[in-house]
Amino acid sequence: MSAWGFSTCLVLAGLGWRGCPSRARPPLLDRSSRGGTPTGCSLFQLFEPVASSGQEKRLRIAGQTAILCPLIGLDSMLDSQLSNKMRIGGSLEQTLNQGYRLDLKGIIKEGWQQTRRSGFGLLLAIAGVMAIWFLLINLLLQPYLDDTHVNVAKVLGLLITVIMAPMTSALDMLGLQQSVGVRARASQVFDFFRHFVRLGSLSLLGSLLTSLFGPLFDLFGLPPMLALIPSALIGMGLLFTVPLVLERGLTPPQAIVVSLKICLRGLPSIVLFHGVMAVLLFIALIPMGLGLIWLAPLYFNSKGILYRDLCGVAVEVKDVSEGPNHFTA
Numbered sequence: 001m002s003a004w005g006f007s008t009c010l011v012l013a014g015l016g017w018r019g020c021p022s023r024a025r026p027p028l029l030d031r032s033s034r035g036g037t038p039t040g041c042s043l044f045q046l047f048e049p050v051a052s053s054g055q056e057k058r059l060r061i062a063g064q065t066a067i068l069c070p071l072i073g074l075d076s077m078l079d080s081q082l083s084n085k086m087r088i089g090g091s092l093e094q095t096l097n098q099g100y101r102l103d104l105k106g107i108i109k110e111g112w113q114q115t116r117r118s119g120f121g122l123l124l125a126i127a128g129v130m131a132i133w134f135l136l137i138n139l140l141l142q143p144y145l146d147d148t149h150v151n152v153a154k155v156l157g158l159l160i161t162v163i164m165a166p167m168t169s170a171l172d173m174l175g176l177q178q179s180v181g182v183r184a185r186a187s188q189v190f191d192f193f194r195h196f197v198r199l200g201s202l203s204l205l206g207s208l209l210t211s212l213f214g215p216l217f218d219l220f221g222l223p224p225m226l227a228l229i230p231s232a233l234i235g236m237g238l239l240f241t242v243p244l245v246l247e248r249g250l251t252p253p254q255a256i257v258v259s260l261k262i263c264l265r266g267l268p269s270i271v272l273f274h275g276v277m278a279v280l281l282f283i284a285l286i287p288m289g290l291g292l293i294w295l296a297p298l299y300f301n302s303k304g305i306l307y308r309d310l311c312g313v314a315v316e317v318k319d320v321s322e323g324p325n326h327f328t329a
Contacts, residue, residue, distance in 0.1 A: 088313050089308035102269035139155060140160060167201040172303065238256065242255075
């Protein structure tokens, strides 16, 4: 995740965008038939939960008991490599070809429902990542935060961002995991260090892209404050890079290009999403920051739902026999 992406990780909100023509509205985003989800059915209406344990969720699909395994963190998510495969949510190809109009109000509502019923796993994960981030800043960066060590501070800040990439990326994937009904655990933030090279490269590229415009504007004599506009737009465009790398198996450059294309296809909705989230972040900070307890996990849950609805999430369904149920619902 880029520095911009993490700086916006504690914000959320949503109102439906009303300005696009109806032909650009993908059916799934209005909860219709796209991606295998029948009209009027939510994920949890289509799949009847039976019981869950760890990383697996037992479901009853068309009357058959099965285990739904979200395929997150693997090296490749090509459909041709999956057995008993299914993809929950939307279609990346259709999103790129036809565009979309987000039902942000519905997405945030579902995200809030997930936040309420999913326990404290995601919240503890967010708190742990932030604590480690601030610890590294105090240990490595704090001594160089003065006018005489500006370049050193920049390099160290970028180094900390790269080091933290597997953990900050894990937050995106935990939100995505919960979007398909599997509860997150705080310890899962350490599960993605095996992808350190890819995630570190992605974080480095994202940070360089978002910080590129400041020097360029200064070079051409333009007001530096104006550089915040393209930097912010690029940061928004990197919204889906992490799951595109880990869930779709794209390389970091490919993920950046595809994520930017996705956001451009529905730019008004994406800008509105981030704009309202920024407002709600300010509101959440007013009561001594206590609103972040609900805001932070809600953002990641909503972000996971966005990716699920626009790109789809690969899962594998394993049939299980109807024996004694040793799970607790």
